[in-house]
Amino acid sequence: MTDRSTVHGAEAVELSVVLPCLNEAETLEACIHKSQASIARMKIAGEVIVADNGSTDGSQDIARRLGARVIEVSVRGYGAALQGGIEAAHGEFLIMADADDSYDLAGLEPFVEKLREGFDLVMGNRFAGGIAPGAMPPLHRYLGNPVLTAVGRLFFRSPIRDFHCGMRGFRRNSILRLGLRTTGMEFASEMVAKAALQGLKVTEVPTPLARDGRSRPPHLRSWQDGWRHLRFLLLYSPRYLFLLPGVLLMLVGAVGGSALMVGPVTIGSVRFDVNTMLYFSAAIILGSQLVLFWTFAEIFATGEGLLPPDPKLFAAFDYIRLEMGLAVGGGMFLAGLAGGLAAVADWGSRGFGDLEASRTLRLVIPSVTLMILGAQGVMSSFFLSVLGLRRR
Numbered sequence: 001m002t003d004r005s006t007v008h009g010a011e012a013v014e015l016s017v018v019l020p021c022l023n024e025a026e027t028l029e030a031c032i033h034k035s036q037a038s039i040a041r042m043k044i045a046g047e048v049i050v051a052d053n054g055s056t057d058g059s060q061d062i063a064r065r066l067g068a069r070v071i072e073v074s075v076r077g078y079g080a081a082l083q084g085g086i087e088a089a090h091g092e093f094l095i096m097a098d099a100d101d102s103y104d105l106a107g108l109e110p111f112v113e114k115l116r117e118g119f120d121l122v123m124g125n126r127f128a129g130g131i132a133p134g135a136m137p138p139l140h141r142y143l144g145n146p147v148l149t150a151v152g153r154l155f156f157r158s159p160i161r162d163f164h165c166g167m168r169g170f171r172r173n174s175i176l177r178l179g180l181r182t183t184g185m186e187f188a189s190e191m192v193a194k195a196a197l198q199g200l201k202v203t204e205v206p207t208p209l210a211r212d213g214r215s216r217p218p219h220l221r222s223w224q225d226g227w228r229h230l231r232f233l234l235l236y237s238p239r240y241l242f243l244l245p246g247v248l249l250m251l252v253g254a255v256g257g258s259a260l261m262v263g264p265v266t267i268g269s270v271r272f273d274v275n276t277m278l279y280f281s282a283a284i285i286l287g288s289q290l291v292l293f294w295t296f297a298e299i300f301a302t303g304e305g306l307l308p309p310d311p312k313l314f315a316a317f318d319y320i321r322l323e324m325g326l327a328v329g330g331g332m333f334l335a336g337l338a339g340g341l342a343a344v345a346d347w348g349s350r351g352f353g354d355l356e357a358s359r360t361l362r363l364v365i366p367s368v369t370l371m372i373l374g375a376q377g378v379m380s381s382f383f384l385s386v387l388g389l390r391r392r
Contacts, residue, residue: 015039015046015112016091016172019068019099020081025057027101027213032066034105042109050099051085053077079187083180089172097167100212102135104167110205111169120174120200123160123192124167124207135209144226151230152189155237156196160204164188164229167207174200181306185225186232193236197308236307238297246290253283257369261362274361281369288373292380299387322385329377336370339363 017035021028032048039046050063051071063070073084082096093115097103103124114122131141149163166188178194180187195202234241257280259265264273301307343363347355 012045013047013090013092014044015042015093015095015108016089017046017048017105017108018082018085018089018094018096019048019050020053020078020085020096021050021055021059021063021099022053022081023055023057023059023216024099024214025055025059025062026215028059028062028099029066030101030213031097031099031105032063032068035108036067038106038108042112044112047090049085049089051081051088053081075183077183077187078185079180079190080183082187083183086172086175092172093169094172094175095167095169098212100214102166102210102212104129104208104210107207108169110207111167114203114205115169115171118201119203120171121191121195121202122169123162123202123204124165125160125162125204126165126207126209127162128204129206129208131209132211135211148189148226148229148233151233152192155233155240156193158192158196158202160192160202162204163192165207182232184228186228189229189232190236193233197236236301238294238301238307242290242294242297246287246294249283249287249290251287253280253285253287256280257284257366261366264358274358274365277361277365281365284369285372285376288376292376295380295384296387299384303387322381325381325384326378329374329379329381331374332370332377333374336367336372336374339367339370343367 017039019028019031019035024031028050032050035048039048048063048066048068049071050059050068051073052060052063053073053076060070060072069088071084071088073081075084085096086094093112095108095111097105111122111124126136127145136145145162145164149161152158152163153160168191170191175191175195178191178198178200180190180194182190192202257277260272260274260277260280264271266272295313298307298310298313302309340363343360346363347360
């Protein structure tokens, strides 16, 4: 059970219900009444917080009249409003939900029970709880939510099956320690992704979704907000954005290029030669750049507190130092230069006449590739050394 100690003579608040609000006068009263009734039924010390984001329809007056605490949040955005409400909350446990009367605020018990069991984040699952007809647009139900949830589960190894449910409960201190930063709709994804990255104890409970009670369109913009969610998931997973595609490109380029260095390769009726070899070389160069971008992104994001440290990556700094990077990169550049000189010597042995493309490019393409990779290695070693200054 939760500690019921007192603060300044008053019973400590166990539960805060946070409702982000922007012109929700039509439905706000119902949401507050349902939240207060649920708190009273559970017989716990609780409060309702309306995090107002600049309403002009009198939502603030409705909230105050009903005994809710109004927090004015000047920074616009769904995430900004929630962050303001979370920071101002007095409760050990928080439950957030949209103020459009689409979520079951009269049934807060499953969330509180899981939080009391020790979970840090309790997500609602609308697909398990039941979606009323017309409550979720088909585009969101069959494309947006399933795709973004699948991406999030893959990237962050999260067990959550509804990444974007607007109703969720959590321990206030646990979420504040995540250092959430986004101010828009992608705040929902950031919370789940960072909870997975930081190893918080996460679960979900079924929650029904009803049609919202507003007569106006919702604030959500399907394509724009969907892209913002996807962009966030990609930026917070440099392993999938940079590393894995880079390694794949390098492997394909190395295998294909090596095969063509010996001579043309015929598969069926198709003959592959130096033109294809040039594309394999480009794949190696692009792949190496992506791997370097992954390294830069991981080090920068870790230094800024955006991602947890990768022990394997930072352990490599104890062995791979600036001098080693310069030596390896410089060696590759010199090897490429030697290959280029060999190509010139071969040309000279034939009197500097017309070049035989197939023969010459088999030397030139690998030589240029090595020179580019070597130069990248040297410059990247200096840049990595700069990024590592603060860590050291």
